[in-house]
Structures are given as structure tokens and as C-alpha cells.
Amino acid sequence: MGINFWSEDDLKLLTDTIAADKESAHFLWNCRESRVVQLCGDVIPEGIGDPFAYLNSSKFVKETSLAAFGMLCARINSFIEDGTEESRIAADFSMRFSEDEDYRMCHMTVVILSDNDKRAVSFFVTMRFFREKHMAERRILDNFTSDKSPEIFARHIKRMMDCNPEREIAFIQFDVERFKIINDAYGEKAGDRLLKYLKDSLTVMCSDEQPFARLTADVFMVVIPFDEESEIIDFIHKLEENIGKSYEGIEFRLVFGVCIVEDRTAQTRTHGDNATLARQSIKGNALNNIGFYNGKLKNDLYHQHYIEDDMTNAILNNEFVMFLQPKYNISTGEIIGAEALARWMHPYKGLIPPNQFVPIFEKNGFILKLDQLMWEKACMKIRAWIDEGIEPVPISVNISREYLNTFDVVGKFNELVEKYRIPIHLLEAEITESYDADNTSDVVRKMKSCGFTMLMDDFGSGFSSLNMLKTTPFDVLKIDRGFLSEFMESERGRKIIAHTISMSRDIGLNIIAEGVETGAQAKFLQSCGCDAAQGFYYSKPIPVEEFDRQLHEKAVEGERKKK
Numbered sequence: 001m002g003i004n005f006w007s008e009d010d011l012k013l014l015t016d017t018i019a020a021d022k023e024s025a026h027f028l029w030n031c032r033e034s035r036v037v038q039l040c041g042d043v044i045p046e047g048i049g050d051p052f053a054y055l056n057s058s059k060f061v062k063e064t065s066l067a068a069f070g071m072l073c074a075r076i077n078s079f080i081e082d083g084t085e086e087s088r089i090a091a092d093f094s095m096r097f098s099e100d101e102d103y104r105m106c107h108m109t110v111v112i113l114s115d116n117d118k119r120a121v122s123f124f125v126t127m128r129f130f131r132e133k134h135m136a137e138r139r140i141l142d143n144f145t146s147d148k149s150p151e152i153f154a155r156h157i158k159r160m161m162d163c164n165p166e167r168e169i170a171f172i173q174f175d176v177e178r179f180k181i182i183n184d185a186y187g188e189k190a191g192d193r194l195l196k197y198l199k200d201s202l203t204v205m206c207s208d209e210q211p212f213a214r215l216t217a218d219v220f221m222v223v224i225p226f227d228e229e230s231e232i233i234d235f236i237h238k239l240e241e242n243i244g245k246s247y248e249g250i251e252f253r254l255v256f257g258v259c260i261v262e263d264r265t266a267q268t269r270t271h272g273d274n275a276t277l278a279r280q281s282i283k284g285n286a287l288n289n290i291g292f293y294n295g296k297l298k299n300d301l302y303h304q305h306y307i308e309d310d311m312t313n314a315i316l317n318n319e320f321v322m323f324l325q326p327k328y329n330i331s332t333g334e335i336i337g338a339e340a341l342a343r344w345m346h347p348y349k350g351l352i353p354p355n356q357f358v359p360i361f362e363k364n365g366f367i368l369k370l371d372q373l374m375w376e377k378a379c380m381k382i383r384a385w386i387d388e389g390i391e392p393v394p395i396s397v398n399i400s401r402e403y404l405n406t407f408d409v410v411g412k413f414n415e416l417v418e419k420y421r422i423p424i425h426l427l428e429a430e431i432t433e434s435y436d437a438d439n440t441s442d443v444v445r446k447m448k449s450c451g452f453t454m455l456m457d458d459f460g461s462g463f464s465s466l467n468m469l470k471t472t473p474f475d476v477l478k479i480d481r482g483f484l485s486e487f488m489e490s491e492r493g494r495k496i497i498a499h500t501i502s503m504s505r506d507i508g509l510n511i512i513a514e515g516v517e518t519g520a521q522a523k524f525l526q527s528c529g530c531d532a533a534q535g536f537y538y539s540k541p542i543p544v545e546e547f548d549r550q551l552h553e554k555a556v557e558g559e560r561k562k563k
């Protein structure tokens with residue numbers, strides 16, 4: 001037959017294979033000599049130099065499998081030109097062996113023989129149509145969703161892990177970023193074709209040792225054995241390179257989550273869930289599209305999950321409540337105002353402080369809902385004081401920077417003061433200091449021109465605070481707790497605080513110190529000319545009823561003094 005390169009053993013394997021399976025088509029391709037030898041079946045005509053190129057351009061591969069088949073051809077070519085470590089690859093395509101046949105699913109196995117430079121020199125190819133049993137299994141694999149039939153996939157994974165007891169295992173999950181938008185923009189059929197393309201690509205890319213499946217809509221999972229962690233990244237990069245960034249004109253980006261198996265006895269589902277968490281952890285991250293799972297990530301994300309699951313109901317069930325932290329005049333001890341701070345009274349988890357949900361809400365956009373709720377609660381409280389004949393004090397509410405550019409904050413504030421008929425000076429707003437990346441100044445100016453008092457929150461906690469003072473439109477600086485406690489520690493720091501206060505007053509800004517925790521701090525602030533303070537030294541944020549009581553006591557005391 002003139003087939004070089006094949007050893008006795010190889011030939012024996014070959015003849016045994018063929019003898020065992022007469023239904024399949026087998027051929028040998030000596031690519032160095034551009035020669036094909038048909039061993040069984042006659043799919044490839046005599047004299048064809050490159051059987052893969054022939055199949056690719058023939059009508060034997062169904063259109064829906066052509067993209068994947070093209071990828072296989074490209075891999076074969078790269079094995080010939082650049083070399084390969086692979087000795088065998090396999091993939092499934094919809095094919096037929098003659099033009100009058102129907103297309104059927106066909107499993108193609110390619111055994112690769114390479115020279116000393118690892119360049120492929122010849123290939124032994126087997127093409128076998130699926131039997132009914134295979135078809136059924138494949139169909140399940142194709143369609144299965146995570147809650148339907150993960151057993152087959154789990155079995156494949158287990159088999160692979162058993163065959164690789166010494167190697168490490170990685171669960172790699174990926175999905176198409178914003179797939180829903182692609183579906184909406186290009187139509188579901190196009191979306192389906194993209195998914196099929198991804199699945200076909202995996203079929204070509206993954207060896208038998210790398211089981212994969214489509215889990216749900218656009219979520220795929222591949223499980224691979226590896227020795228060095230760099231192999232995981234290499235695998236992902238290779239996958240991305242082969243799949244590309246667009247298909248049928250649809251541009252897409254894949255996002256990966258990786259879980260390296262630490263406990264082989266754990267259920268495959270656990271590793272899968274961890275890979276999901278890792279993937280979700282980097283959603284929306286423009287720079288990185290590969291997330292790795294670790295224990296802390298898990299805690300953070302579970303936390304985020306339950307917060308996100310519960311948040312909408314929480315509004316409906318009125319679980320967000322407003323606490324008020326009094327603001328005091330240091331000299332007289334009088335309550336001069338309050339800051340509205342959100343608390344989540346969760347039915348099972350108890351009171352959740354804002355640092356556990358505000359950052360999550362800022363990320364997912366829910367903060368706007370929460371803030372509007374707090375603004376409204378503050379207005380209702382002021383209205384109630386007025387109606388009950390209690391001397392009202394201004395309440396400051398927090399405005400998050402997240403929606404400054406997209407939501408009409410000024411309009412909403414005006415609407416609220418009108419709805420609750422509130423003297424405008426009683427509703428104040430706090431925005432965190434920062435360089436002016438979000439046009440904060442514009443919003444602050446507009447709010448001021450309507451008559452609202454604007455407070456720069458957390459002053460001294462970021463950069464370029466002094467620089468900002470040059471142009472800031474704010475009325476009041478709230479000195480940050482960290483700035484106060486840290487700078488109070490040294491003579492030099494105390495001087496900086498003192499000068500910051502006197503300089504601010506000089507240019508017409510009012511000052512309030514927040515996070516005042518000791519009498520010494522209060523005294524020092526007073527000596528610097530700062531007369532307003534808020535902090536645990538005076539009072540923690542308290543429920544509204546408690547605040548009312550304090551206001552009431554103050555009023556009674558005032559009356560007594562007058563008499």
C-alpha cells in the first residue's frame with residue numbers, strides 16, 4: 001500500500017478496528033505524499049490530495065455542521081504546519097456519504113501520527129454514523145438543562161476523572177455576554193444558530209478527555225484535566241481563538257468561570273455551581289473575562305445572591321426603614337438636624353446595615369429605588385412634624401452618584417417637596433466627595449438654585465480635596481470620620497484639620513464633622529470653629545420614634561426654659 005510512517009503496532013490497531021466495525025468508513029491520509037488510501041467504504045474519490053478539504057467543499061457535510069467542520073480542517077492544517085501534542089481528536093458532524101442519502105449524525109475520529117518535530121505526517125480517519133442509542137444520548141446532551149438530565153454529563157465527567165487520578169481537574173463554564181440582547185436584536189433564530197455554532201466548536205475543540213455540555217440557554221461547561229494552571233488559560237485562549245469574536249455578523253464576547261476541583265468526592269454539581277459563581281463574579285468587567293472560584297468569592301456571591309433575590313420584595317413589604325442620626329450644635333448640645341440612613345429589617349435575617357446592601361445596589365442599579373424611597377420617607381417625616389406641631393429640623397438624605405447622569409434628581413426633589421408641602425430648606429442632600437467625573441457639580445448647582453442645601457459627604461476621605469474647594473458649589477462640608485480620627489492623632493494632623501476648617505469658613509462653606517466618637521474630638525472641633533457634629537459620641541442612628549422622643553424632650557425643655 002506504500003504507507004510509510006505506520007508502525008507494526010499502528011497497523012495492527014488499524015486492522016483490528018476495521019475488522020470490528022464494517023459499517024464505518026475508514027481511510028488513511030499520508031499528507032506528506034498527498035495520498036489517500038481507503039480502507040473501508042469509498043467516501044473519498046481516488047486521487048484526492050487532501051480529503052478534509054474535499055469533504056469541506058463537498059455536499060457531504062451538512063450546512064449546519066460546516067462551520068465546525070471548517071474548524072476541524074483548520075486544526076488539521078495547523079497540526080501539519082505547526083505540529084501538535086495531540087494523538088487523537090474526535091468530533092460529531094451531520095454528514096452523508098453519498099448525494100442520495102439523508103444527512104445523519106456522524107462521529108469522526110482522527111488518529112494523528114507525527115514526526116520527531118511533532119508535525120503531523122499522516123492521519124487515520126474513522127467516520128461512524130450514530131446508532132439510535134447514541135442518537136438518543138446525544139439528543140439529551142444537546143438539549144439538557146441543568147434541572148433535566150445532568151446524569152449523562154456527570155457520568156462522562158466521572159469517567160474522565162477516574163481515568164486521570166493523578167491530574168488536576170478544572171470545571172470551565174462560559175456564556176455569551178448579554179445573550180438576551182443579541183436574541184432581541186438579531187432574532188431568536190440567529191441566537192440559536194450562534195449557540196449551535198458554539199456547541200459545534202466545542203465538539204471540534206474538545207477531546208474525549210474533555211467532556212462538555214450545554215447547561216442552559218447560553219451556558220456551556222467543559223471539564224478538563226490539567227497539570228499546570230497555565231494550561232487552563234491556554235485552553236480558554238485556544239477556545240476563544242477558534243471561536244472568534246463574531247459569527248454571521250453578530251459580535252459577541254464570552255465570559256468564563258473556572259473552578260479547580262479541590263475535593264474529588266464532592267458532587268460534580270458543586271463544582272459546576274462554583275464555576276457559575278466565578279463566572280458571575282466578573283460580569284460587566286470590561287478588562288477581564290475569566291473569573292476563578294475561591295472560598296471568599298463564594299461567600300461574597302452567596303451574600304449578593306440572597307440580597308438581590310430579596311430586594312424587590314423588600315420594597316413591597318416595606319422592609320426598608322429610615323433611621324435618623326441626630327446632628328448637634330457642639331456648644332449648645334441642641335439637635336440641629338438629622339441624616340436619614342437606610343436599614344433593612346429582613347424578616348429572617350434581622351437588621352441588615354447599609355454597608356451590606358448599598359454597594360450591591362449601587363452595582364445593580366437598585367440604589368435609585370431605595371434612595372427615592374428614603375427621600376420620600378424623609379419628606380413624610382418632616383410633613384408629620386409640621387402637622388403635629390413639632391418644630392421641624394432639616395433632614396439630609398443621601399444621593400448616590402450612580403444615577404446622577406441618568407435620572408432627574410432635581411425634578412424628583414422638587415416633586416417631593418411640592419407633594420408634601422415642605423419648606424425647601426428642610427430637605428438637604430448629601431453626595432460623596434469625588435473628582436467631578438459624573439457632572440456632580442452641575443446637579444449640585446441645579447439643586448442649589450432650587451433652594452436645596454447641598455452637603456459634600458465624606459470630605460477628606462478621597463483625593464484632591466483641597467483642589468476641589470477652589471470651585472465646589474456645595475454649601476456644607478461633612479468632614480469624614482476617618483479624616484478626623486486619623487489626623488487628630490498628630491500635631492501636624494490637628495493643624496491640617498484646624499486650617500481646613502478655617503479656610504473653608506473663609507470661603508463661605510459651612511462645616512459639620514461626622515463620626516465624632518469622643519468628647520476630646522468634639523472639644524477640638526469646637527476650638528477650630530466647627531460647631532456642628534454628628535457621631536456616636538452624641539447618638540447612633542436611631543429609629544424615627546426614638547428621634548421624635550428626643551425632639552419632643554428638646555421642645556419641652558425649651559418651653560421650660562422660656563417660662
Ligand code: C2E
Nearest residue numbers: 341342354358374398399400515516517534535536537541
Ligand atoms: P454616610 O452617608 O457617610 O453615613 C454615615 C455613616 O457613618 C453611617 O453609617 C453612620 O451610622 C456612621 N457613623 C456615624 N457616626 C459614627 C461614629 O461616631 N462612629 C462610627 N464608627 N460610625 C459612625 P451607616 O448608617 O452604616 O451608613 C453607611 C453608609 O451607607 C452611609 O455613609 C452612606 O454612604 C450609605 N447609605 C446609608 N443609607 C443610604 C441611603 O439611603 N442611600 C444611599 N445612597 N446610601 C446610603
Ligand code: MG
Nearest residue numbers: 339398430457
Ligand atoms: Mg451621608
Ligand code: MG
Nearest residue numbers: 457458478514
Ligand atoms: Mg459620610
